[in-house]
Amino acid sequence: MEIVVDRLSIREGIEKRMTDSIETVLKLADGLLVVDVVGGEKISFSQSFSCPDCGINVDEIEPRSFSFNNPFGACPECHGIGYRMEFDEDLIIPDKTLSIAQGAIAAPGWQSVVNPDSYSRAILDAMAEFYGFDLDTPYGEYPEDVHDLIWYGTGGQRVEVHYTGRHGHGVYNIAFEGLLGNLQKRYRETGSETTKQEYESFMQITPCHVCGGKRLKKESLAVTVGDKNIAEISEYSIIDLKKFMDELTLTDRQKQIGRLVLKEIRSRLGFLVDVGLDYLSLARATATLSGGEAQRIRLATQ
Ligand SMILES: [Zn+2]
Ligand SMILES: [Zn+2]
Structure with missing residues (x-):
């Protein structure tokens, strides 16, 4: 069911009315809005991370969404372990x-x-x-x-x-x-x-048949930066990751949002390359690091 709330033609000075109409729609339709452009295609908007067409609903994205040690991010099938005994x-x-x-x-x-x-x-x-x-x-x-x-x-x-x-x-x-x-x-x-x-x-x-061994829920794996999700990025060696980060092209807006975290990542990667650990990958479990490697990494995290 659709409700027509307002008909507007875009011109100077309608901001207030448009804002009011949008708020009314979002309240009436549980956060969903459709703009029916005259002579154009309908555009759907959603206030939540959900798709009105296929009904997919994604929780708000937070740091814990990307941790397989957290139930919020872990694959529900293998609970973040990534493999199963079968x-x-x-x-x-x-x-x-x-x-x-x-x-x-x-x-x-x-x-x-x-x-x-x-x-x-x-x-x-x-x-x-x-x-x-x-x-x-x-x-x-x-x-x-x-x-x-x-x-x-x-x-x-x-x-x-x-x-x-x-x-x-x-x-x-x-x-x-x-x-x-x-x-x-x-x-x-x-x-x-x-x-x-x-x-x-x-x-x-055997690798978990739901996450394919990537340990995170599919919603988290659907989030990408430069077309790569966090599992793919973690598999890069440090040197390849540094290259990926150097070649990453972002819009001005994305650059602004990611400025601090990008700076942080680049400086840590630079450090790992400088101390000669560029052959490691982030996905490598710390338990398999040699004593010397672990010590050098600890320095990079401080
Ligand atoms: Zn959809
Ligand atoms: Zn899994």
Whole structure:
């Protein structure tokens, strides 16, 4: 819904009326304003950092928006760590020429599948029965749909599991969550540090799929200076960063806004180059610096 608040032609002396109209609009429309230019295109304005077309809303940009140690700036998926530990199928099924019945699954809790009386075997037997595959096929030879059922689960479809345990024979309707989902659940739920470590030996460290290892939320990564976001700039070596800063072209207004911080950055970069640390990059974790390097950097920050 749109409300027409005023019609104006631009001329000397209408500033007061225009200001009043704009204020009225912003109050009425929650900070959104559209100017319908006669014979031209509509121009949208927003008081907040939001786009009226796609509904994206960005919080006010502050220094903490650019810190992955701060929940305000950190990627919500990996909480600013940048990587995740994920189960790796190649570690869980190390030999894909083996069948499940032969013990293809090496992960904890699943080695018992080789035993025809085990509960884990009963689940996979039920899966095989319901979906029409068998457990004697080498794991690597399953067609993709069967592989996905075993690895990712049935997506909620229940299968009838027949199992004889200590308490007698029972039939259970189970929606198998897949090897991956099952291992993730066990890993999450175990209280034992030793067991956790055992599971972790079947995991790989992979970059966070949301931030790609850049550790910041996407709104922060969308902020650029000279077409580069803070993650890209941090990856430059000091010498390349100095070059980038020297070649940065800014409008007069931008120069004025950034004057102090640019001066500060240039002087610190100059210092790092002078003390011979120009091969480092800002993204390099301080823990990996040699003692001498760390000391020279501490001097530059003082
Ligand atoms: Zn938009
Ligand atoms: Zn992330």
